[in-house]
Amino acid sequence: MKIVRIVLQLLVLYGFLLIGEAIQTLLNLPMPGSIIGFLLLFSALLLKIYPLEWIDAGATFLLSFLSLYFIPATVGVVDYGPLFSGKGVLLLPIVIISTLITMAAAGFASQSIANRSAAQKEES
Amino acid sequence: MAFTPAAIVFSVLTVATYVIANFVYLRFRKTPLNPVITATVALVAILILFDVPYETYMEGGDWVAAFLGPAVVALAVPLYKHRELLQKNLVPIAAGIVAGVIAGLVSGTLFTRWLGFTEELILTVLPKSLTTPVAMQVATTIGGIPSLAAVFVMVAGFTGILLGPYLLQLLNIDSPIGRGIGLGASAHGLGTAKAFEYGPEDASMSSVAMTLAAVLGALLSPLAAWLLL
Incomplete structure (x- = not known):
């Protein structure tokens, strides 16, 4: 009964979310409860407290439609038309340039450090 | 999240638009046809055409968006x-x-x-x-x-x-x-x-x-x- 397993595992994911949100409220943390839930699930998997087989099917199913869940939010742009007809249109080049800076920094840092440690291994 | 007629209409409409947008993307495989973009444009057009406020749309949209949190955990x-x-x-x-x-x-x-x-x-x-x-x-x-x-x-x-x-x-x-x-x-x-x-x-x-x-x-x-x- 694959469908039952998926539904049960979705409930487990929802449980991790609720725990994450409870921790966020309780400790008044400035980060989303879902990220706390993510960290809890990842730790539970790493520490072998929770086996992969008990979450794999549900998580894979949920993530295969990931882009569906944020469409209602992107539709919200309908309320921000005037913003982009004025000065707000400058936000677009800002996002584009900042994205390229991010990519350059991340790609350059990871590649140069990977190359350096590979070179060190060859020397020793 | 209320269980209103608008909730049913707009959650079904969102899912249906997404399914169609995905189908179009898989058929042509062109980057600008990314389903998030095409589905968003289609839904925005529908809201403007039928004069539906975003708030009303979100009665259904909230049901779809409710999966975001668990999806983040699933990552x-x-x-x-x-x-x-x-x-x-x-x-x-x-x-x-x-x-x-x-x-x-x-x-x-x-x-x-x-x-x-x-x-x-x-x-x-x-x-x-x-x-x-x-x-x-x-x-x-x-x-x-x-x-x-x-x-x-x-x-x-x-x-x-x-x-x-x-x-x-x-x-x-x-x-x-x-x-x-x-x-x-x-x-x-x-x-x-x-x-x-x-x-x-x-x-x-x-x-x-x-x-x-x-x-x-x-x-x-x-x-x-x-x-x-």
Whole structure:
């Protein structure tokens, strides 16, 4: 009964979310409860407290439609038309340039450090 | 979340539009036909045409958006499956993520500040390189506008797909780790789709980078907002 397993595992994911949100409220943390839930699930998997087989099917199913869940939010742009007809249109080049800076920094840092440690291994 | 007629109509409409948009994308496989873009344009057109306020639409939209939180939690599973790749390249991956996330947060905040945008808009631009579900929740947490944040996330993603390959070539970033981490940390899921075209190792790197950048970005965004505003 694959469908039952998926539904049960979705409930487990929802449980991790609720725990994450409870921790966020309780400790008044400035980060989303879902990220706390993510960290809890990842730790539970790493520490072998929770086996992969008990979450794999549900998580894979949920993530295969990931882009569906944020469409209602992107539709919200309908309320921000005037913003982009004025000065707000400058936000677009800002996002584009900042994205390229991010990519350059991340790609350059990871590649140069990977190359350096590979070179060190060859020397020793 | 209320169980109203509008809730039923608009949640079904959202899912149906998404299914059609996905079908069109799979049929033609052209980047500008990305289902998020086409479904959004179609739904916006319907709302304008029938004069439906966004608030009414969201009675149904909320039901669909309710899956965002559990989906963020579920990202732990693909990251766990890539744990060996992560362990083997821990230092270069960590260095790339930290450098990318900080560069993104600082440049985004400074540029918007220099041009004199309101604090609300600065906080909306801040999480643009994080995967959409995380970016929206971060925007909500720090006081930005989640739906607008989602739009900037899309702009960042398309920047990665369309301009990323030229930038990587220009900077001689030509290894799977450099390309994958660069694309994933800056352009999240869309960048990861692009990384697939370079090869499976690029794609795994990018997927790991997307998730780690989202987590680190969620942790650092409130700090960046506090430090830079």
